Amino acid sequence: MSTEHASSRVAIVTGGSGGIGRQVAERLGAEGYAVVVGYSGSEGKAADAADAVKAAGGTAITVRADVAEETEVAALFDRAEREFGGIDVVVHTAGLMILGPLATYDLDVLDRMHRVNIRGTFVVDQQAARRVRSGGAIINFSTSVTKLAPPGYAAYAASKGSVDAITLILARELRGKDVTVNAVAPGPTATPLFLDGKDQATIDAMAARPPLERLGTPDDIAEAVAFLAGPARWINGQIIYVNGGIA
Template identity: 75%
Template sequence: MTGQQRVAIVTGASGGIGRAVAERLAADGMSVLVHYAGNPARAEETVRAITEAGGTASAARADVAEESEVAALFDLAEQRYGGIDVVAHTAGVMHLSPLADLDLAEFDRLHRTNVRGTFVVDQQAVRRVRQGGAIINFSTSVVKIALPGYAAYAATKGAVDAMTLILAKEVRGRDITVNAVAPGPTATPLFLDGKDQATVDHMASMAPLERLGVPEDIAEAVSFLAGPARWINGQVIYTNGGII
């Protein structure tokens, strides 16, 4: 890729971790297509932050679970920037409930976005990403630490782990890495919504570093996997400050 502008698609980049990832990859010198699902104003804020810092970015909408819309998103990246080297799939939804009480309509919504959405995005990514590129999915540390209330959400991310590990083997010979980042408790609206201060404080205390993660912590891991980390492949990287 020497001498060629690298290009990244970041899904869910209108806020939270996705925005931090988009800004970081742009700061690393990549042209970034900022994907959003339903909030164009916030997506344009991400684009503006990148361009005001001297980077290159534009925004586009798609439902990650719809094949035609995701294909059009990838088409757009190729048309605007000439190709695709990195796909960071941060888009996802979360709903918390004890397993016994969960409305199955919520389970289906989680599955559609987190499992089908990852499958659809990965399908386009593996067809389009250029040699030397990287596909980075998003899992969660809750798959390992097994917090009550997270059964449905963690189940969808367990599926993401499986897809990631298998896809890494299916791209043999193409010099493309496939990994997943698994954040722990991170101070974003997705995480903080509905939690009282005592719960937030408890979860902050779980890490030996005694704080919540911030989106920039997660973006740092994505930057590593998207750029220099060519010998890390087929892994789920727990990005959580040391929570076991």
């Protein structure tokens, strides 16, 4: 561990190579964190995210891991500890969203999505529960559709309902460790993945739903994460709906 890393708070951000995860990583970098950008696919996008963290004022490395594979996740946490001396914050943004009506939903797709969203959360949280230092935070990612219940979201909402349960129970299981456990539940957020395939009328209708009359941005979500990661020590065992008031 190098001397300049010794005084930094250290964060692991899974799914940190793009979308909301990348913005979270960059925001934590601006807060002075050393950030481990976890990714499963594009090494190039992960490297770009690490560069953005550094440009914002933080330190960053990239580590590839399948979040549902326990040996790979353990290796990710091992690397963070070797490089930076410990782990203070784990933000688990990695997940899949594959939509379709329940009556015709492909069960193989269901299994694939639930492997990432449920097993992945369980595996990442298991390592986090063992390793996050006193004064730290574990932040999972849920969704506002667990409350909004739109058609086509049964499989995805079911997986994120499991994330809610894991979050609330883990917060209680970590009694005495001074580690908070919460989940952020975004509403419609203007990421490339969300906007892809939607016509302008659909986007405009979704943007009109919140009282603030716009879609969320990745920075809106990252702001909530930064709050839970740092000053919000008395918020614990909660699902924080970050959706502009639509729920």
